[in-house]
Amino acid sequence: MKVTNKGKFAALAAISVSALVLTGCGGGSTPAANDSPDSGEVNLIAYSGVWQDQYTAAVIEPFKAKYPNIKINFSSKRSSAEMLSALQGQKNSPATDVAIMDNSVSTTGNKQGLFEKVDAAGVPNLANVPDDFKNKDGFGPVVMLDAVGLLYDTAAFPKAPDSWDVLWDPAYAGKINVNAPPSLLGLSLTAITSKMEGEDYTQGIDKAVARLKELAPAVQTFAPNPDEYQNVITGQTVLGLGQNARGQFYSDQSNKKMGVTFPKEGTVYQINTVNLVKDAPHAAAAKTFIDYSLSAEAQTAFAKALFYAPSVNNADLPADVKDRVVPTDGSLNIIPLDVDFLSSARDKWTDTWKREIITK
């Protein structure tokens, strides 16, 4: 009797343990046996929302048509920081092959050994990327460029505002949305304000903070929802901070209810790089995808779809698209935001905003 009971106990325990193991306590990445330059799969991590929709339609679908034996698995994240966080979690057994993320964050990934170098042997289209857009250490190159723009309600502003100073205009108090840091938009506004105040932001941002404190009571939200664009389109606010690319896209979507402009004081680039994950399980197919993402075909298609400026010199954009993507020929006043500096300042600036600028 006793033996039977013990046996039952052991059997039940064994079933429990094996069930638990089978239901996902295993983990770890599986080596990809079928990986080759024209077959297998690519696990891509990149932005969510409209970016994902447009990138899928303009780049991934044509890629799949060209390489029918390569499957793309898209894992979307709301921000580059979230992507970095996911990649850090996978460091010992990478499950991702390619990451498209903000330059400031991918630089950190490069330093942390999360990414592999790429060269023209594996990625021939790298030859079309100007040196300025290549990583000096050979890591993932720039794949698209954008810049921070001023969003405005076209009903309130029949003519686009030409200065960031409009944010401080009392006439629009309570009708402004600003994304606070750690959002790149908030960090960019800090750098822009610093420049407007004649300050070198790498030395200190006291004057910018004083000016932003004046702005804070006029800000309706520091975390616009559903996002900065819809806030302006739905009339919740009349001014806001946003990316030019999405701004242009939503401007069309809203039948020009919202406009986006680059004020004269200058703006900050938002640059995305395409990165090969170190020890990627499908490195060969991943390089094929990276190469395609740098092709004139893919770059032109995505510029038409979401107004990101191409990073290759052989992409030929139609005039109406060229006018709406951020200029990369030096014609726009760009405030350089040093990525190395930013990685150390992000914490401090976020803290300063929370403690000194954002008011209740």
Add this chain to the structure above:
Amino acid sequence: MTLLKTRGRSPLQAAGSGELEKATEKRNRRTYLALLIPGLLGLLVSFVFPLAYMVRMSFNKGAPDGVIEETFTFDTYLQPLTDPYYWKVTLDTFQMGVTVGLLCVLVSYPVALFLARSQSKYRGLLLAIAIAPLLTSAVVRTYGWMVILGTNGLINSSLTGMGLIDTPLKLTNNITGVTIGLVEIFMPYAILAMISGFGRLSPQLEEAAGSLGASKAKIFARVTLPLSLPGILTAFLLVFVLSISTFITPRLLGGGSVQVLATEIYDQTTGLLNWPFAAALSVILLVLFGLIIAVYQRLTRKIGG
């Protein structure tokens, strides 16, 4: 216990059946234990291990951009404990919890009392309606409140339309909006907690008080309210705990101006990638939870007699 069971039997019979009972009990205990193992293992993997990992993480050192230095330091705890800013965030979190808890109890109490005492054949349906909001995600309901409370929302456009106000009221992107949203979102929990805590409430006692000449107000103050106090306290605690740990509503309706522990943990985790610091804040929140629940249970036991 044994005495009770053996009553009416001879001592010999009692001894024999006692052993048999013990053996059966032992066997049953083993079966229970074996059946518990999947649940316990699940709990171990999904709760105990992550919690232990989080506690360990809180003693690591976080550097900019998510680099985590494996070490053993108390700096992550010292920083929030010595920084007035984090004390303020903690205080604000608790203030929000208390306000939402009180308001939620206040608006849910009449509903719960009505449902608990109702003799209507529609009682089940009414109860289902009261807790029906739980069928919709808190995110959706929060977005609903954004539509209602926004600058061009239902309330502001109605008031402006009626000519009662010139400039829209600031009902969202601040603590007011968060409080309104949370009170509505947690109402079903409060109603359920109260109904289950109204066990000792009996119409006979109220009738007895009435027959002895007590006025309705007196009956409520001396009979109904004291007897429903355990339910009220349970509901308050539940709503308080849910409020101080909630993230979605303060994030969405707070507009970045409402800084509570949960939003701070989120920023540190996903925005600044400082996991050790976020883990330390989470442990602090957990310890505060534990302390409050312990104090509260004592209090409830005292009140409950």
